[in-house]
Amino acid sequence: MDKTLSLLGWSVSALLMTLSTSASADFLADSSATLGLRNFYFNNDYRDQPGGGGQSKTEEWGQGFMLKYSSGFTEGTVGFGVDALGLLGITLDSGGGRHLGSSMIPNDGEGAVDQWARLGLTAKMRFAKTEARYGSVSPKLPILQTNDGRLLPQTFEGAMLTSNDIDNLTINAGRLEHATGRGSSDRTALAVGGGSQASNEFLFAGADYKIGKGVTLQYYVANLEDYYTQNFVGVQHLWTLGESQSFKTDLRYFDSRSSGANGNAAGRSEGYRVGGYSHDSTGEIDNRTWSALFTYSLGGHAVTAGYQSVSSGSNFVQLNQGSLADKGSGGSSIYLFTDRILASFNRAGERTWFGQYAYDFSALGVPGLTASMVYLKGDNIQTTAGSSQSEWERDLSLDYVIQSGTLKGLGVGLRSGEFHSQADANQDQTRIIVSYNLALF
Incomplete structure (x- = not known):
């Protein structure tokens, strides 16, 4: 050490x-x-x-x-x-x-x-309101979500550009070549879940455009060489109803199709394939996923309801290196409302209803204390073993961050999840996280 x-x-x-x-x-x-x-x-x-x-x-x-x-x-x-x-x-x-x-x-x-340890360096350049980065990066975009769900975060290597030169418009673009998993010190190339062959290029571009005060439009396109091309369209709307009261709508649509080696039988036989169910068991990526989320907030209360539909050609995909040789490279996040503690509800054909209740105790004079409970139920799952299977998950979260005094900023979090599935093993999971950030200068 x-x-x-x-x-x-x-x-x-x-x-x-x-x-x-x-x-x-x-x-x-x-x-x-x-x-x-x-x-x-x-x-x-x-x-x-x-x-x-x-x-x-x-x-x-x-x-x-x-x-x-x-x-x-x-x-x-x-x-x-x-x-x-x-x-x-x-x-x-x-x-x-x-x-x-x-x-x-x-x-x-x-x-x-x-x-275990690792060091990431990033060179950056700024011109007006445009910033370019090269080196270690951590994207948080619809087409790629850096995972930070364990002790250390996942990181990627490559180049990213972000521009805010036009009012209300944010443009993002980049090219990534490697990833380092949350449980590893070694970088790997890129892949999808179930793919045993590595890809060395992930290209992406897109924009977020704010219309007025309450509406945001999003469009992104990404390509993982020899695996897939993915288009994303999103709409977010926040309707302020009055003091401490609002209604939020979030709509998302993904279109993911095979690209390069994954688009032909020879390439898929070499390992450029997606895991899980796929049409005619070919391993070809072919998926359309859409989802809608609605949240009503009043004071400290927030009630959410949503629905998600995954087409039956293959599972929904985004970057996941877990099938490559370095098992520590596994673990990924995806930009779906259903990406939760134990499951992601992104299987081929899956239809998921979900509801969540969250409360911010600052409304009762206890700032820093929050709690939430979510329940998800998915059905119509297509698997290689059969069709129309189902699963459900129930998660509880409790967080408290000390607001003042010597230990100001110290946070304690509890995560508890229960998962029952006809397509996977039943699991119960508990996480306890204590965190603190110290400003050095």
Whole structure:
């Protein structure tokens, strides 16, 4: 552990010393650094999972450190800067047959590693209100959601451009080549769930356009080389009904079709295929998914209802490297309302109804305390073993962030999920997360 900490510290220190000799005042004056601490307990109970080899659960506990540095930009028409991200994970408890199936801590061939780390550097450039980045990036876009659901976050490598030069319009574009999973120190190429062949190029572009105060229109297109092309259209509307009262509508539509090697039998036979059910068991990506969410908020209360429909050609897809050789590269997020603690409800043919109730206790004079409960029911699932299967999930979340005093900003979160499915193993999952961000400068 000491060697890893020293390596991270030396790398960041060397970077700062190099920059300080040549950077302008704005470059240094606008820089910032934070140290994020995350303590994570994870328990996934799957007693009835077929072929479990007698293991009844995955249970682990770890401590994560996330050191983030962000510089300002040099003076001039075109400004330059750099960001750095140092990540360190330490295993506090694992082993005893409880590491198998882990999605949080890397495996060294014999079990959970004691510690793991990685360093990400990002060069950045700014012109007017347009910013370009190259290096380690963490997209949060409809066509790609960086996963941060375990001890350390997933990261990607490539180039991204974001422009806000036109009022009310945000344009995003980029090209990604590699990913590093949340439970790994090693980068991999890119793929989809079930794909055993790697792709080295993910291209995307799109825009968010605000109309007036309450409406946002979105369009994005993405292509994962030799796997799929995906188009996304979204509409969001917030209707303010009065003081502390609103109604939100969020509509989303995805069109995903095969591209390159996935579009022909020869390519699919080599491993450029999607997992799960597909039409005629070809492994070809062919999916249309649409969903609608409606949320009514009054004071601290928020009631949500929604529906999602996945077409039956194949499962819904976005980047997921879990089928590649490095098992630590698994774990992904997708831009669906149904992407929850245990399941994503994105199987071929699946139709899902869901409802959620959330409460912000600041309305009762307890700021920082929030709670929510969600229930999802999916049916008409198409699988290789049969059709019209169903599943449901119930999740509870409770979060509290201390608002003042010495421990201001310290957060404690509880996640509890129960999942029953005819298409997968029944599971119960519990997560306890304690987090704190310390501003260094």
